[in-house]
Amino acid sequence: MTASVQSIPKPVTIPTLSTSACPASTTCWVGLTSNRLYLLEGAPGAGKTTIALQFLLEGARLKESVLYVTLSETEQELMGVARSHRWNMEGIEVRDAAFPGHVATGRAIHDVPASEVELSRQLGIEILADVDVIKPTRIVFDSLSELRLLAGSSLRYRRQILALKQFFAGRQCTVLLLDDMTAMEHDLQVQSIAHAVLRLEQMSSDYGVARRRLVVTKYRGRQFRGGYHDYKINRGGLQVFPRLVAAEHVEPDLRAPADIASGIDALDDLLGGGIDRGTSTLFVGAPGTGKSTLAMQFAIAAARRGERSAAFVFDESIGTVRARCRSMGMDLAPYLASGLITIRQVDPAELSPVNSFMRYARPSPQAGHRS
Numbered sequence: 001m002t003a004s005v006q007s008i009p010k011p012v013t014i015p016t017l018s019t020s021a022c023p024a025s026t027t028c029w030v031g032l033t034s035n036r037l038y039l040l041e042g043a044p045g046a047g048k049t050t051i052a053l054q055f056l057l058e059g060a061r062l063k064e065s066v067l068y069v070t071l072s073e074t075e076q077e078l079m080g081v082a083r084s085h086r087w088n089m090e091g092i093e094v095r096d097a098a099f100p101g102h103v104a105t106g107r108a109i110h111d112v113p114a115s116e117v118e119l120s121r122q123l124g125i126e127i128l129a130d131v132d133v134i135k136p137t138r139i140v141f142d143s144l145s146e147l148r149l150l151a152g153s154s155l156r157y158r159r160q161i162l163a164l165k166q167f168f169a170g171r172q173c174t175v176l177l178l179d180d181m182t183a184m185e186h187d188l189q190v191q192s193i194a195h196a197v198l199r200l201e202q203m204s205s206d207y208g209v210a211r212r213r214l215v216v217t218k219y220r221g222r223q224f225r226g227g228y229h230d231y232k233i234n235r236g237g238l239q240v241f242p243r244l245v246a247a248e249h250v251e252p253d254l255r256a257p258a259d260i261a262s263g264i265d266a267l268d269d270l271l272g273g274g275i276d277r278g279t280s281t282l283f284v285g286a287p288g289t290g291k292s293t294l295a296m297q298f299a300i301a302a303a304r305r306g307e308r309s310a311a312f313v314f315d316e317s318i319g320t321v322r323a324r325c326r327s328m329g330m331d332l333a334p335y336l337a338s339g340l341i342t343i344r345q346v347d348p349a350e351l352s353p354v355n356s357f358m359r360y361a362r363p364s365p366q367a368g369h370r371s
């Protein structure tokens, strides 16, 4: 019974992926159930090491004992990554298993239980002997491709991962396995063993920045937001933009029918009072027919009523928009200064759709944007 009480796990958080990044009341990613084994997979450069370091940094911040086992990068390279993000690695133990000579177990070999020696020998790394000394509550193995190569056959590899899971099961430790998917064929051995699987992808298109996205492909006993979530890697770590669900963004007051007038009487008469609040209206016309000017007219009319508007311009500079409005007798300056009108220039090549939405369209703490 004691075991079952102990095993009620507290979620292990990675701040960058936790609920705070999601719109209220959604569960895109709620942290990791503690004392389980997780798989984080993605091609080289996708951001696995970055997430893994953030996972351990959070543990170190909470004064937990944490261990990074690096099998492909040297400790210096890892420290270089941390420095580039300005992270303080104090409290994070690093073991460079790529160079076993560097392993310091702190224990004489006869103190190490035979089972650990055997598993370490099977895995081809001597690191496990350190685990009972360090007693980590969070551990990262970066990456599995080395273990897979050392195992030789897929059956042996699966057995070793199972043994690794078994080894940590009784040790109150959350394990993060990184896989750079460099195996010739994408096997599902570890996916089937892991408690949850998170995949990172990056795509380069013909133009613009590389698009990065992550997907939770499996999470035992947990409801999560499926589908792809965009993310960016900045200095300081990952920023995730959870997939948007339109139904979560309905504001009750928008359901009340109301007209948004343009302030041009003839046009408003023609529209039966204006365009309907809470709906989308498309202005279509050849270049130069006045679509942008008409849109700004709506924004100015709203600002005169004290309502806030946001304009996103894709193909003109903000200066051009302002100059054109000024030349037509519509001075935007006072409304821009008071914040009643916001104009953002968007370079679609630099932002992914969810990224741009999250950046610009966060609910305003003051009166909401109306048009």
Ligand SMILES: Nc1ncnc2c1ncn2[C@@H]1O[C@H](COP(=O)(O)OP(=O)(O)O)[C@@H](O)[C@H]1O
Pocket: 042, 043, 044, 045, 046, 047, 048, 049, 050, 051, 081, 084, 085, 233, 234, 235, 236
């Ligand atoms: N300090 C930094 N600032 C911004 N982006 C960075 C920084 N460091 C790394 N990156 C980005 O993160 C990517 C590598 O992330 P990393 O976690 O090392 O990937 P992986 O472990 O999956 O190979 C780099 O290709 C780079 O685009």
Ligand SMILES: [Mg+2]
Pocket: 045, 048, 049, 142
């Ligand atoms: Mg890496």
